[in-house]
Structure formats: structure tokens, C-alpha cells
Amino acid sequence: MTERILDHPVLGALEPDQTVTFTFNGMTYEGRDGEPIAAALLAAGVRTLRHHEESGTPRGIYCNIGHCFECRVEVDGQQGVRACLTPVREGMVINGGGPLPAPVRDWRKNHA
Amino acid sequence: MRDLIIIGSGPAGLTAAITAAEHGLDILVIDEYLKPGGRLLGQLYEEPGGNWWNGIEESRKLSERAGALGLDIRLGVSVHNIEQENGSWLVYTDRETFEAKSLLLATGAAEAPVAIPGWTLPGVMSVGAAQVMTNVHRVKPGQKGVIIGVNVLSSAIAMELHIAGIEVAAIALPKNNRVNGSAAIPTEVMNALLHVSHMAPSAFVKMGSKLMKNEFMKKMGITFYPKNGVRMWDIPVMLRKAVIRIEGTDQVEGVTLATVTADGKVISGTEEVIGCDFVCIAGGLYPLAELAALTGCPFYHIDELGGSVPLHSEDMRTPLDGLYVAGNITGIEGAKVAMSQGKTAALSIAKDLGKDIAEASLSEAIRQISSTRSDAHIQFHQDVEVGRRKLQEYWEQHATGKRNILV
Ligand SMILES: Cc1cc2nc3c(=O)[nH]c(=O)nc-3n(C[C@H](O)[C@H](O)[C@H](O)COP(=O)(O)OP(=O)(O)OC[C@H]3O[C@@H](n4cnc5c(N)ncnc54)[C@H](O)[C@@H]3O)c2cc1C
Ligand code: FES
Numbered sequence: 318m319t320e321r322i323l324d325h326p327v328l329g330a331l332e333p334d335q336t337v338t339f340t341f342n343g344m345t346y347e348g349r350d351g352e353p354i355a356a357a358l359l360a361a362g363v364r365t366l367r368h369h370e371e372s373g374t375p376r377g378i379y380c381n382i383g384h385c386f387e388c389r390v391e392v393d394g395q396q397g398v399r400a401c402l403t404p405v406r407e408g409m410v411i412n413g414g415g416p417l418p419a420p421v422r423d424w425r426k427n428h429a
Numbered sequence: 430m431r432d433l434i435i436i437g438s439g440p441a442g443l444t445a446a447i448t449a450a451e452h453g454l455d456i457l458v459i460d461e462y463l464k465p466g467g468r469l470l471g472q473l474y475e476e477p478g479g480n481w482w483n484g485i486e487e488s489r490k491l492s493e494r495a496g497a498l499g500l501d502i503r504l505g506v507s508v509h510n511i512e513q514e515n516g517s518w519l520v521y522t523d524r525e526t527f528e529a530k531s532l533l534l535a536t537g538a539a540e541a542p543v544a545i546p547g548w549t550l551p552g553v554m555s556v557g558a559a560q561v562m563t564n565v566h567r568v569k570p571g572q573k574g575v576i577i578g579v580n581v582l583s584s585a586i587a588m589e590l591h592i593a594g595i596e597v598a599a600i601a602l603p604k605n606n607r608v609n610g611s612a613a614i615p616t617e618v619m620n621a622l623l624h625v626s627h628m629a630p631s632a633f634v635k636m637g638s639k640l641m642k643n644e645f646m647k648k649m650g651i652t653f654y655p656k657n658g659v660r661m662w663d664i665p666v667m668l669r670k671a672v673i674r675i676e677g678t679d680q681v682e683g684v685t686l687a688t689v690t691a692d693g694k695v696i697s698g699t700e701e702v703i704g705c706d707f708v709c710i711a712g713g714l715y716p717l718a719e720l721a722a723l724t725g726c727p728f729y730h731i732d733e734l735g736g737s738v739p740l741h742s743e744d745m746r747t748p749l750d751g752l753y754v755a756g757n758i759t760g761i762e763g764a765k766v767a768m769s770q771g772k773t774a775a776l777s778i779a780k781d782l783g784k785d786i787a788e789a790s791l792s793e794a795i796r797q798i799s800s801t802r803s804d805a806h807i808q809f810h811q812d813v814e815v816g817r818r819k820l821q822e823y824w825e826q827h828a829t830g831k832r833n834i835l836v
Contacts, residue, residue, distance in 0.1 A: 320569055321567055322568070325592075325593055327481050327592065359568050364551035364680050365679065365680065366551070375680065376551060377550075377552060377553075377680070379554055379555060380540060380555050381558030382558070383461050383462065384539050402505070
């Protein structure tokens with residue numbers, strides 16, 4: 318379980334912010350309005366953002382600043398959105414992707 | 430048409446925007462992040478004399494000045510292509526295409542990974558990711574972490590995690606393999622650390638001043654380096670242990686460490702597992718310069734600057750008309766150097782656009798880059814000055830036409 322850093326010896330107290338409600342893979346979560354989706358989910362203890370398109374293995378953030386695209390999720394129907402740089406908003410519907418069908422590979426597995 | 434588009438609102442881009450606006454240029458700043466400040470946002474360290482360099486505060490000051498000047502800063506916009514056409518620059522983004530007479534690339538740096546089995550597990554992140562989660566978003570990356578890679582950035586961030594109340598169980602080397610190079614060799618890492626001992630934890634400084642005396646002492650130092658590490662801020666820095674595997678099924682559960690020889694070979698039978706819920710990978714920084722590569726600007730690989738950098742002059746011009754660079758895209762250094770480069774770039778741009786900029790103020794700005802560099806608290810590479818000189822030589826060769834630019 319991760320948590321928020323409410324008090325910091327140098328940066329001070331965490332400023333209060335508007336709370337928003339959003340869903341991720343059908344579950345409801347709360348976040349601070351405008352914080353990155355990845356931060357809101359991590360604060361709620363969620364590390365796994367998607368499963369790899371081919372292998373199906375779990376993935377979370379890696380760089381947290383937009384470079385690696387490991388955090389890609391679907392936001393309000395739009396695919397390939399980086400959770401580390403996209404602000405979370407009230408009512409957002411977020412889904413982590415999963416393995417995609419690979420008919421050619423599967424056909425080979427069963428037939429070749 | 431606008432005078433100038435700046436890509437990147439880090440310390441380099443914001444300082445450039447402020448200076449350019451003060452000289453009456455019409456500017457657009459584009460950044461894909463959700464806040465202005467770039468990688469300055471996450472920085473937090475105590476400077477000699479006891480002042481804290483607080484990146485959030487510094488970024489806020491820059492944005493406030495930018496705001497007061499009425500600067501147009503578009504956040505959450507990613508640039509994916511740039512082109513020069515009929516003497517102007519076209520900037521393609523995920524929203525719309527922008528056009529300007531000149532273009533400043535201030536895209537900063539990126540973190541290099543190190544290759545360790547298990548590194549795709551959720552909970553494994555770059556050390557910068559943990560810095561941003563902790564200091565900028567104020568979310569703990571986890572309860573207990575292990576940092577892989579011992580360098581200036583990872584020791585700075587270990588301290589930041591520590592003061593935020595996050596336990597760092599160890600900072601250790603990466604496993605030695607064909608990819609990880611000298612970052613996995615205790616003697617090399619020790620040497621690199623000794624050269625930045627002003628940044629390194631005080632335990633090192635004390636040890637370091639003894640060890641620096643001669644090669645024999647250095648060898649002794651790494652041979653007798655305590656296997657369980659030297660503690661800094663209560664965090665064991667393990668120069669004789671390497672992470673050989675990250676463990677976990679659905680997310681990080683721990684790492685397997687092993688003792689290594691002075692040249693990085695795993696001593697079998699020494700493997701041990703330590704539990705943790707997050708792992709940081711610290712492979713060092715390199716200039717993020719893909720956009721410059723799209724223009725055909727010549728590049729040079731200079732180790733002392735952290736990788737391949739677009740050719741540029743001291744006044745931040747590139748060989749292409751109307752294209753300028755500033756900040757970590759030109760080489761890995763601290764934020765203050767990036768700011769002074771941003772200022773210099775803006776003066777060059779204003780001058781090239783026909784504004785009345787005295788030669789003296791431009792040369793003063795260039796001089797300030799060097800003095801900021803020599804006073805810098807953080808030096809990512811001990812020989813950055815050598816790297817700068819190399820680049821200047823390449824620039825002079827181009828200027829005198831000894832090399833042809835192939836665009
Ligand atoms: C993860 C990380 C941690 C660091 N930590 C420290 C530290 O603790 N101390 C220290 O002294 N230095 C640190 N640095 C070095 C840092 O690069 C410099 O200190 C300084 O921030 C460089 O300033 P800059 O303006 O050149 O770039 P940055 O501050 O990196 O700003 C560049 C900006 O450009 C934007 N950008 C890049 N590409 C695009 C694109 N295609 N489209 C739109 N926007 C784009 C980015 O979103 C970013 O906001 C760190 C660097 C990184 C990458
Ligand atoms: S975590 Fe790397 S792009 Fe989001």
C-alpha cells in the first residue's frame with residue numbers, strides 16, 4: 318500500500334485540493350483534481366496500469382515523465398494516453414489495456 | 430507569424446522565454462508535461478551554506494515571471510515533428526501545427542535504463558520517477574525501496590526519499606553484463622564517486638580524501654570496502670554488491686543481491702534476497718535530442734556531455750538558420766547552467782531577429798554560463814569542461830568550412 322506524503326520537512330504540508338472521483342477497470346477511485354492519473358492510482362495502491370499487448374505481463378509506470386510510454390492507458394475511449402502526464406478529472410473512465418488478439422501467431426501455435 | 434517557438438518549459442525554456450519577452454519577441458512555449466518547470470520541479474537539495482534548492486519554488490518563481498510578461502505557455506501538448514520550410518519553422522504537435530521564424534529546442538534530458546531481469550514488473554521505475562512521485566506529486570513510490578546504480582543522481586534522490594520518510598533498504602550496483610558497462614564495476618564507480626565527492630555523502634568524503642591519494646589506496650579502498658556498505662543518511666551504499674535479479678510475480682517483492690569482485694564478477698554462493706515493494710533504476714542521464722535530429726543538425730557524441738548532442742556554439746546557435754538549443758539537450762548539467770544557457774539563447778535569437786542587443790551583453794551572458802558551471806553544486810560529469818571544449822572545436826571546424834554540413 319502506498320500513501321500520500323502529507324507533511325514534508327522541507328516542502329511543508331500538502332496543500333488541500335479538490336477531490337475527484339474516477340473509474341479504473343470498472344472500480345471507483347478518488348484522486349486530487351489535476352494530479353496525474355498514475356499518481357492518483359499509486360496513492361490508491363494501484364501499480365499495475367496495463368498488461369502487455371503480446372505477453373500479457375503486468376506493467377506500471379517507468380519514467381513518470383512521458384518518455385517511455387509504459388503507462389499507456391485508455392481514457393474516456395481514447396487509447397495510448399500516458400497516465401503519468403494526463404491530469405485526472407471528475408468522472409474520467411480509465412481502462413488499462415490487455416493482450417491483443419494475435420491470430421497469425423495463434424494459428425501457427427495450433428497448426429505449424 | 431510568431432517570432433519564436435520554444436519547446437520545453439524547463440529552466441532553460443522558461444528563462445529563454447522570459448528574456449525573449451523582455452526584448453519584445455512574440456513567443457509560444459510548448460510543453461507536454463502538466464506543469465511548467467520541467468525536471469527542475471523534482472529537485473530538492475541543500476546547498477553549501479544551508480539553503481535548500483527547492484525546485485517547486487524555483488519553478489513557481491519562473492512561471493510567475495512568465496505569467497507577469499503574459500507569455501503563452503501551452504501545457505499538455507506533445508511535439509512529434511519539426512520542419513523548416515521557406516525560412517520558417519513548422520512545429521507539429523498532437524493538437525495543431527504551429528509556425529514561427531525561429532525555434533529553440535529546450536527538451537532537456539532522459540534517463541538511461543540498466544538491464545536487470547525483472548525490470549518490467551510494476552514497482553520498478555527510474556530513479557527520477559520516484560523523485561517526481563515523491564517531491565512533485567507527494568505520493569510515496571512505495572514503503573521500502575532498493576536503488577540500482579550508484580551515481581550523483583541516485584545518491585541525491587536517495588536522500589530526498591529518506592527525508593520524505595521513505596525507507597531505502599540499499600543502493601547497490603547493477604549486475605555486470607554486456608549492457609551495463611562501467612556502472613557495474615566497483616572500482617570504476619568508486620573512481621567516479623570520488624571525483625564528485627562534494628556531492629557524495631559525507632562518509633565518502635572522509636574516506637575519499639584518504640583514498641584519492643594514490644592508486645594503491647584506491648585499490649585497497651575497494652577491496653576492503655565494507656560488504657554491507659557505507660551508510661549515508663542511514664542508507665547502505667553497497668559498492669561491492671550488485672542486484673542480479675528483481676523478484677516478484679505481479680509486482681515487485683524484492684531483489685536478489687550478490688557480492689561482486691572489485692571488477693564486478695558475481696561471487697557465487699553470496700546471493701541473498703531482500704524484500705522491498707519498489708525498485709529504482711539509475712542508469713544516468715543523456716540529452717533528449719530527437720527533435721534536433723529531425724532537422725538534419727549535425728550531432729557529436731561527447732561522453733563528458735552525457736551522449737550525442739546537436740552541434741552548437743557558445744551563444745547557443747546551431748548551424749541551421751533560426752534553430753537554437755539550450756539546457757540539457759546540449760549536455761547534462763544542473764538547472765542553473767540550463768537557465769544561463771536559456772538566457773544566452775534568447776539574446777542570440779533577439780539579435781538574429783534584428784533587435785538591438787549589444788555584443789557586450791551577449792558575451793556577458795556567455796561568460797555567466799561558464800561561471801555558473803564552475804560554481805555548480807551538482808556536476809554530473811567530472812570533465813564537463815573538457816566536453817565543452819571538444820564541442821567548441823567541432824563548431825570552429827564547421828564555421829571555417831572544414832566540414833560540410835549534410836542536410
Ligand atoms: C528524471 C530527471 C531527474 C533529474 N534530477 C536532477 C536533480 O535532482 N538535480 C539536478 O541538478 N538535475 C537534475 N536533472 C537534470 C535536469 O535535466 C537539469 O537540472 C535541468 O532541469 C535541465 O533543464 P532543461 O530546461 O534543459 O530541461 P528540463 O527541465 O528537462 O525540461 C524540458 C521540458 O521539455 C519538455 N519536452 C521534452 N520533449 C518534448 C516534446 N517532444 N514535446 C513537448 N514537450 C517536450 C519536457 O516535458 C520538459 O518539461 C534531472 C533530469 C532528469 C531527466
Ligand atoms: S511512465 Fe514513462 S511515459 Fe509514463
